[in-house]
Amino acid sequence: MTMLTRRAMLGGVAAGLTATAGCVGVLTGDEPLEFTAEPASVGESALESTGYELVTEESPSVNEEFTVAGQTREVSVTNHLRAYEKDVDFGPLGSIRAAMFAVFTTPQIEFAGRTVNPVGEMSNRELLRQLASRYDGMSVGESMSSTEVQTLGKTVTVDRYEATTTVQNQDVPIYLLLARFQHAGDFIVTVGGYPRRLTDEESNQYTLIESVQH
Template identity: 45%
Template sequence: MSPKRLVATLAVVALVVTSGCLGVLTGDEALSFESEPATADASVASNAGYSTNGTQELEINRSFDVAGQERRVVASNHLTTYEKKMDLGLFGEAKLGVFSVISTPAVEIAGQTLNPIGDYSNDQLVGLVRSRYQGLSNVEQVSSRNVQMLGQTANVTKYSATARVEGQQIDVYVHVTKVRHEGDFIIAVGVYPQQLDGEEDNILELMRSVEHPSEA
């Protein structure tokens, strides 16, 4: 699964859908919203065999016609991705798991939260991934459980799916959860091959370890 495709899906949908709510706004300056970075605890990630290249800032910049005037809205999201790889010698490296943490601003104006991601269920979130990412199919809910993330009870939904990796079909599990924390929505997604024993525990532990805001 491509983390960039995932965060682009979530961020663009959030901004485009809320455009209908922006008609009440006027002014010449661009409206800017920025999330704080979110990451997994470095020691937890290392112990689970995951590594990261750091946090990316992904800016969505759109212009809308508001009361006959063009109004620009800028939303800055943050994505931190962790990967677990194994060296297969002559066959190169194989990606055994991906864990991504996405922070997207709530976009709150006059006490109203305009980012629709806040109302999305886990089924809707994984549905966005499925509808935008061509390599993921046959997504079915398997189970649901609660974990503590950022001091809150987060509902984690587990899905079975089929992923296309380098032309091969692989059965995977997908774990999705979301909470609101410090003015941002934090979305955590873990994906790994179904035959990888014990990886569910690693993904849940990574979710429990999420820090926000973090020093990205």
């Protein structure tokens, strides 16, 4: 079981990019428009101190064709995802990989003085709900608190949300932590999840955010 599966995160953000691709249609020309983000990851020392391990590295691309003034253009957007997981004690259910952290990068996609990317347009709650809608058994509640942390030379806000997920047919209350900020021409989104009763896990999540490399 994972709190927010890799496919859920990829599907949610990629779907949003696809839905917004038509907004770039004011550009004209013959060559495909290509936008590529730089990958982000968590430093090895932070992974060792928190017990998380890398489980996937993916670079999903979104391609969309559109026609403007009789001209057909193709937009290709390449994103990057790094996902990490950790086994935690789940009482009678034993040790389960029930804590996760993911860092996602997607290009800002600028034209005509505007940045066009749904990751930049949506609120944090909207983004989390879109991601959760692609994972059976997960629901996102209200924002509980916000904390500021330092990462990549800037102060970013981390929002904590109540949520529930299903573990072996049981509803389990969890927290989801989300940070979204800009760095070096990309949007960076970090999403973490862990059972609410594991109060010590929150500090581990902050450590992972602080150690993001891009």
